[in-house]
Amino acid sequence: MIITVASGKGGTGKTTVATNLAFSLADHVQFLDCDVEEPNAHLFLKPALGEKQRVFTPVPVVDETACSYCRKCAEICRFRAITVLGKKVLTFPEMCHSCGGCMEICPERAITETGRELGVIEEGRRDDIGFVHGRLRVGEAMAPPLIRKVLSHVLPGKVNIIDAPPGTSCPVITAMRGADFVLLVTEPTPFGLHDLKLAVETVKILGLPRGLIINRAGIGDDGVKEYAEEEGLPVLMEIPFERSIAEACSRGRLVVEALPGWKEEFLELFRRIRKTIGWKEVGAR
Amino acid sequence: MRELVVVSGKGGTGKTSLTAAFASLARSMVLCDADVDAADLHLLMDPSIRRQEDFQGGGTAVIDRERCTACGLCLDLCRFDAIGSDYGVNRIDCEGCGVCVDFCPEKAIAFPARTCGEWFASETRFGPMVHARLGIAEENSGRLVTLVRQEARKIAETRNLDLIITDGPPGLGCPVIASIGGASALLIVTEPSVSGLHDMERVVQLAAHFKVPGMVCVNKFDLNPGQAEAIERLAKEKKIQVLGRIPFDPVITEAMVGGKTVFEYDAGSRAGRAVRRIWDQIAASPAIRTASDEFRRSIP
Numbered sequence: 001m002i003i004t005v006a007s008g009k010g011g012t013g014k015t016t017v018a019t020n021l022a023f024s025l026a027d028h029v030q031f032l033d034c035d036v037e038e039p040n041a042h043l044f045l046k047p048a049l050g051e052k053q054r055v056f057t058p059v060p061v062v063d064e065t066a067c068s069y070c071r072k073c074a075e076i077c078r079f080r081a082i083t084v085l086g087k088k089v090l091t092f093p094e095m096c097h098s099c100g101g102c103m104e105i106c107p108e109r110a111i112t113e114t115g116r117e118l119g120v121i122e123e124g125r126r127d128d129i130g131f132v133h134g135r136l137r138v139g140e141a142m143a144p145p146l147i148r149k150v151l152s153h154v155l156p157g158k159v160n161i162i163d164a165p166p167g168t169s170c171p172v173i174t175a176m177r178g179a180d181f182v183l184l185v186t187e188p189t190p191f192g193l194h195d196l197k198l199a200v201e202t203v204k205i206l207g208l209p210r211g212l213i214i215n216r217a218g219i220g221d222d223g224v225k226e227y228a229e230e231e232g233l234p235v236l237m238e239i240p241f242e243r244s245i246a247e248a249c250s251r252g253r254l255v256v257e258a259l260p261g262w263k264e265e266f267l268e269l270f271r272r273i274r275k276t277i278g279w280k281e282v283g284a285r
Numbered sequence: 286m287r288e289l290v291v292v293s294g295k296g297g298t299g300k301t302s303l304t305a306a307f308a309s310l311a312r313s314m315v316l317c318d319a320d321v322d323a324a325d326l327h328l329l330m331d332p333s334i335r336r337q338e339d340f341q342g343g344g345t346a347v348i349d350r351e352r353c354t355a356c357g358l359c360l361d362l363c364r365f366d367a368i369g370s371d372y373g374v375n376r377i378d379c380e381g382c383g384v385c386v387d388f389c390p391e392k393a394i395a396f397p398a399r400t401c402g403e404w405f406a407s408e409t410r411f412g413p414m415v416h417a418r419l420g421i422a423e424e425n426s427g428r429l430v431t432l433v434r435q436e437a438r439k440i441a442e443t444r445n446l447d448l449i450i451t452d453g454p455p456g457l458g459c460p461v462i463a464s465i466g467g468a469s470a471l472l473i474v475t476e477p478s479v480s481g482l483h484d485m486e487r488v489v490q491l492a493a494h495f496k497v498p499g500m501v502c503v504n505k506f507d508l509n510p511g512q513a514e515a516i517e518r519l520a521k522e523k524k525i526q527v528l529g530r531i532p533f534d535p536v537i538t539e540a541m542v543g544g545k546t547v548f549e550y551d552a553g554s555r556a557g558r559a560v561r562r563i564w565d566q567i568a569a570s571p572a573i574r575t576a577s578d579e580f581r582r583s584i585p
Contacts, residue, residue, distance in 0.1 A: 008323045009296060009323055009325070010293075010456075011295055011455070011476075012297055036458075037294075037458045038295055038456055038457060038484040040295070040479075040480040040484070043479045043483060044479075076387055078344070097380055099365075099380060099382030100364055100384065101382055101383070101387065104362060105387070138457065138487055139494045139495075140458070141427060141459035141463075142458065142459060143459070165456060166296045166455055167322040167426075167454070167455075168322055168422065169419055169422065169426045187297075189538055189542065190328050190544070191301065194323075194325055194328055201421045202421050205377075221542045243508070247508065250476075250477055250509035251478075251479065251509065
């Protein structure tokens with residue numbers, strides 16, 4: 001089972017929800033932080049992390065002794081990652097999408113591939129929770145291939161909780177695909193509402209079951225609730241704006257550790273999700 | 286001409302509310318919303334759209350089943366698993382590399398450009414604004430960011446405006462990189478939490494990587510003054526100018542609900558006064574202070 005926690009707007013509490021849900025279930029949980037641009041879940045779950053595994057994407061290297069400067073590679077590349085200037089081939093690895101077209105088209109077989117580092121994957125554990133996150137290399141533009149690498153650690157038969165990046169474009173789609181349920185988190189403000197609508201459209205494109213958590217309930221206005229009702233989007237939980245919660249989060253403490261009463265709320269949230277998708281395999285402890 | 290780009294790494298730290306507030310304080314500027322993926326600045330700026338254009342992204346493969354002989358070459362060549370065994374192309378998976386198009390022996394694959402979104406040139410009560418909307422689930426956010434920044438620059442040049450204020454996207458990847466290249470300065474808006482500190486550290490590295498000077502302010506600092514100090518210490522270590530702190534103040538949300546900037550809503554509020562002090566420092570900073578400011582200052 002895969003539950004992906006997402007939101008259009010950043011900073012609405014995705015990581016808070018994902019980490020507290022994982023910690024409340026405790027057993028049979030695999031946690032995957034797919035917000036590889038700014039991974040934060042480890043700051044809350046505090047897993048013991050193992051060795052860094054570097055992740056690469058293939059980019060071309062040209063053997064100029066074999067090159068006939070026919071320019072076919074430059075013509076096929078839609079990303080302007082390779083070009084020929086007179087008797088010189090220039091590659092721009094950071095522009096390359098690793099499609100392999102240049103290598104395939106080269107009549108002289110002068111192109112091979114090397115790796116551009118996308119970032120690292122780290123695996124670890126916190127008690128019975130398996131933990132994996134990706135960390136995009138600073139300066140690297142392409143998050144999706146690294147996200148896919150994190151997702152390759154999904155464990156069938158366990159409850160996989162995925163912390164997705166914000167937004168509605170390719171990194172989010174990559175993180176959301178394959179989910180059994182998307183848990184959207186928003187705050188009840190005009191920005192929160194606007195970006196929630198975009199997030200709901202994104203989930204609809206993928207045709208996934210979904211529910212809403214309203215975080216910082218009490219600030220802002222009623223727009224989010226009214227929209228959820230019109231849209232038939234079930235509000236599965238409300239987390240009020242309280243200083244004690246905000247302070248716990250600011251210190252890297254889990255809400256369910258700082259305020260133990262919340263554990264039952266998160267377990268109830270899980271039961272509601274499970275009921276929605278009719279999943280019965282492994283129960284929460 | 287100078288461009289200030291407001292970024293944060295972590296989302297939800299207050300980039301857009303601050304950008305809007307600065308727009309109401311700065312004179313003669315162009316606003317640019319580079320968060321094309323989840324743009325919110327228009328909710329406070331109420332722009333009247335004067336020009337609306339489609340944004341053409343790259344191509345997507347479309348297989349003509351009549352001509353396809355099911356030879357399987359495209360399936361072998363596609364590294365993105367975008368072509369199904371029935372020779373249908375999954376739009377979401379297609380990377381737009383065109384390798385299948387070029388190698389198909391039957392020339393059965395078309396590659397039409399797709400409209401990935403739209404962008405707008407508008408007028409607001411504080412000046413011109415360029416903004417965009419990337420289509421849901423689309424790629425090429427970096428190219429659209431580059432486009433809105435170029436259009437903002439053109440408007441600034443045509444109208445002889447000194448400054449562009451750009452609301453950046455969260456994160457660190459493609460749209461952020463596209464937002465900061467060539468900027469005069471970054472304002473990194475952070476919040477006093479372990480996540481805020483962690484994410485700021487990475488944005489500071491990114492700013493250094495692209496050699497753009499950074500400045501930092503801590504929003505909602507009183508939610509955890511200890512973390513605010515840790516952030517300011519880190520900034521000083523990295524030789525980043527610390528501009529100050531903004532208290533947690535419900536007027537920021539109230540202003541947002543009212544569709545106003547914090548200055549229009551309550552200029553004398555604690556947050557309002559703090560934001561003004563921060564803006565004064567930005568306007569006076571070497572990276573943003575413009576030649577015409579120098580000229581004005583030189584007049585007794």
